Amino acid sequence: MCEHKILTHNEFEKLQQYKPYAINHAEQQKTKLILFNPIKAAYGDKFYRLKKGTQQSIEMICWFGAEKGFCFASADYFAKRFNVTNKTIRNIFKQLRDYGLIYTVYRRSSIQNGLGAPIHLFVKHPYFRQWIKLLQLGHFQPDFHSENTEIPCESKNNESKKDSTKYLSFNKKILKNLRKKIRLDESFTPKNVPQRFIKAVSPFISDAKDIYVLWKKALITYGKSNLADPIEFYLDITIDAFKQTVFAHKQRIIKKDFNGYFYGTLMNMFIYQKRKESIISHPYLYNWLEDKDYDVIKQKNEKHKESTLINKNKYITIFKNEDIPY
Template sequence: MKTVFVETSQFNQMISYKPYAATRTEKKKVKYSLLERIKDKIGDRWSLFKEGTRQTFDMICFFGAELGFFYAGDDYLAARHKISTKTIRNRFKELEELGQVIKVYRRAKRSNGRGKPIYLFVNHEYFNYWVDLLGLNLNDFHTDFQTENIEIPSGSKEEGQKKVPTYSLPKKQESNINNSDTNKIVQYVVNRVKDTIDKGTTVKYLSSYINKIVSSLEKQAIYAENHRLNAKKKQLQEELSTNAMNLLGIQKRKPVPLYNWLEQ
């Protein structure tokens, strides 16, 4: 199976994207939708899993509710639910084989090789966005994809309306825009306007929609840059704190969260 890398710039785009499920109620609805699909695929064997394994599935679905992916480490999940890392890896491999997730890797900064894995939920509404952003070829993943669209948590779309939007998240373009790219951008805007008109809003002209989307992109860019700077500042503070503790011979203890994920 081909190894797919997620570059730092792409990962920053992914984590700064507007959450699909924002409120507590929406997150619970999407979480249970993802979890039920997993349980359906696993079938009767679900009842044979250890409680810690079932809790792990619950947690990753909760993590994936907002943006459609999770990247929690095997060690953390194993320690949190008192199961082995081997069990975690086997269960996640099974999710891949069942066509529920696909695995990509963050690129390791030091070795330029595989970093931590990221699992994309196939049945999340944002899956097609990440496929487009990362330039994924689904033929590279040896699984049987049978995607089903999750309903919009807010219930804003009418019953029977197409769930997958006719547009996709545009890829970041580093080179100059050519004629082919221009045609794609124009079609993207046209499709967005059609979607907007179908929803019954007042946006009916390309010019007005372009003004709105440019303003939105500017806000997203500012948010992403602020997020990057804050993350860099936090990382620097953690490194300074760790170095200071090492010099003083102090071992940092990681508290175990007491939050009950099963009640989400």
């Protein structure tokens, strides 16, 4: 069971009226670093991956706490000032409680006889021991939070509740690892992606999701090109487009998106292939200078001419000479 310290009006007045520890800007900045550096160390590398607004919120919380060792500004204030959500600010304070760097007490609610606005006391501040004595906080736990308050009931099985919470948090951790921390290699790529494509791409892109997204780009390009055969017949063209995109990336030609450049390159190559197929299906329009199999096409053209002449002669011999009016 977690208990919550609710300050009386007099206790809160004493906190506010206490003389500031940091008198000028330089002292407040120095004290802020005393509070901020342990927080930064507790976050570790994770701190640098936080959004800019979240980092600024943490620094401002420490700045407010530097003066007298506590901060009671609302989550809504930080959220509006640094363009983050109220939930982000609440998570910051919860994380600091879990690290043991702040100790939260509450003002009495003016609407009902319950918890009001939280006041966060900094454990690393020189005034913290004085607040412990003044507010008699020695027997309270530092990990409580008003939003997770639950009234205990004797009929509940506390052991089963602890077990379920344990396994729930464990499952969430697995999901986070699968979604964020663990990167799936090319062997996890879905089976609808051809192995030849995976083999050609994997030396440069080893993530299964990135390979799959790239193949989807190829499918979209193929769908817009209206080619005669299935896309598997055009794997050589697709792989060649990828190689050209890699070369452009190495030469710093690509200014924006790698996948977008691949899409444009493959689209141009598919358009050329479509024109080639269309010309082959119309032999009179075929450009024999660009084809190595000109002899084959030439024979097809000659056969087409012969069949045309035969059909023309058949049409003329249908009529008798006396039936022709000229």
